[in-house]
Amino acid sequence: MQIHVVQTGDSLYSIANTYGTTYQALVDANELDNPNQLVVGQSLVIPIIGQFYYVQPGDTLYSIAQSFGLDYQRLATINNIDPNGTLSVGLRLYIPQLPQPTIESNAYIEPLGGSVSETLVNAAKKAAPYLTYLAPFNYRVNRDGTLIPPPLDDFPTIAANNGATLMLVVTNLEEGAFSAELGNLIVTDETVQNTLLDNIIQTAKTGGFRDVHFDFEYLPVTARESYNNFLRKAKNRLAQENLLMSTALAPKTSSEQKGEWYEAHDYAAHGEIADFVVLMTYEWGYSGGPPLAVSPLDKVREVVEYALTEMPASKIMLGQNLYGYDWTLPYEPGGEYARAVSPQQAIILARDNNVAIEYDQQAQAPYFFYTDADGNNHEVWFEDARSIQAKFDLIKELNLRGISYWKLGLAFPQNWLLLEDNFTIKKRA
16 A cells, blocks of 8 residues: 655646556545545555655665565565665665554444434444444443443444444543543442442343443542552453453553543553553644644654553554544634544645645644635644554554544544555454
8 A cells, every 4th residue: 555645736647647556546545525636735545555665865775675674685676676786866666565463453433412323323334344343432320330321223233244342431421521520439439339340241241242441531549549449340350251351541651640631540550450451642632722733643652652661562552533623723722612624524624725735744644724714714633644654653663452543433534444454453253
């Protein structure tokens, strides 16, 4: 699979010709709604086997081969060049399809308004072939330990038909927000815990769930050890029923990190107790904050590298957003919230406003500015093929367990093509 960044003068026909593919193949792969109007800076996935690399200043055949995990003599043979010769800058080398490591993948899916929309059903059907787990969000806990289920509609059937395992997501959400008081009650009151675990096990058995996922957020710092003990108790009960147990963790960079989102989440304990964890490595740029990349690679790496000091890589699922945000400028704290946009919507915004897409090399994320019809200035950060490939490269570099997406429903077709190209997805069902 090749990633091509649109340059001035490119057309879909010229790009297809460059890579030996067809116009229609590019339209289908990238789900282009207007293929004759490309945006400068837009990234396209090229559905070919392997990829091409253009020699950069300072490259050697050995350094290029090493970066792709190849033997330099094999690379020379494939490209019919002298293994000891000098490479010309701009020379195009063919890189063959590389072995695919096996990982696990998860995607949360959140029905809103008490029902499952057709958009979410279609999103689940499209994503399920690429998923180890499908995670309907969420089962809310009442203060007596009973559960309030989300609408599931066809999710169990969709998961079963595609070999995906259902994940039972349990939260301390109450009245639309994570409740510290409710969370503290759950992790400290044994009567509530026993009722809750009984209900979780019954729900898992009747609903076909094989993993129980605790997403308890904004717990009081005083509840840290109580939460750890609750997880130990839960793990013991769930293991007796042959159920996996996983947790969601706030994106910390040290064990001493302050803040109400972080302090009760003990990376070392979760790494010891849970079968795996999901690092919520997104929302640096968020709807109520200033314009930023949602999951800047440098910040994501810091979190993962800290996590690796507390738990094995085989337990870490990298959290990844499937969306971006459109901020109205100037940003004012407490002012207008940014609007969530899919990668497809972001590209259409850039195209309709005739602006080029730029790319931040440090954050490894695309962005652009535009002015709307009312004269308001906007800043948009989103995900594209380059940014998601950077996350896949990080997963491979650090040998992580896999990736977990928040959340299905906003279109990002390139992600799924690249996921399949980079990895073999483990199926547990």
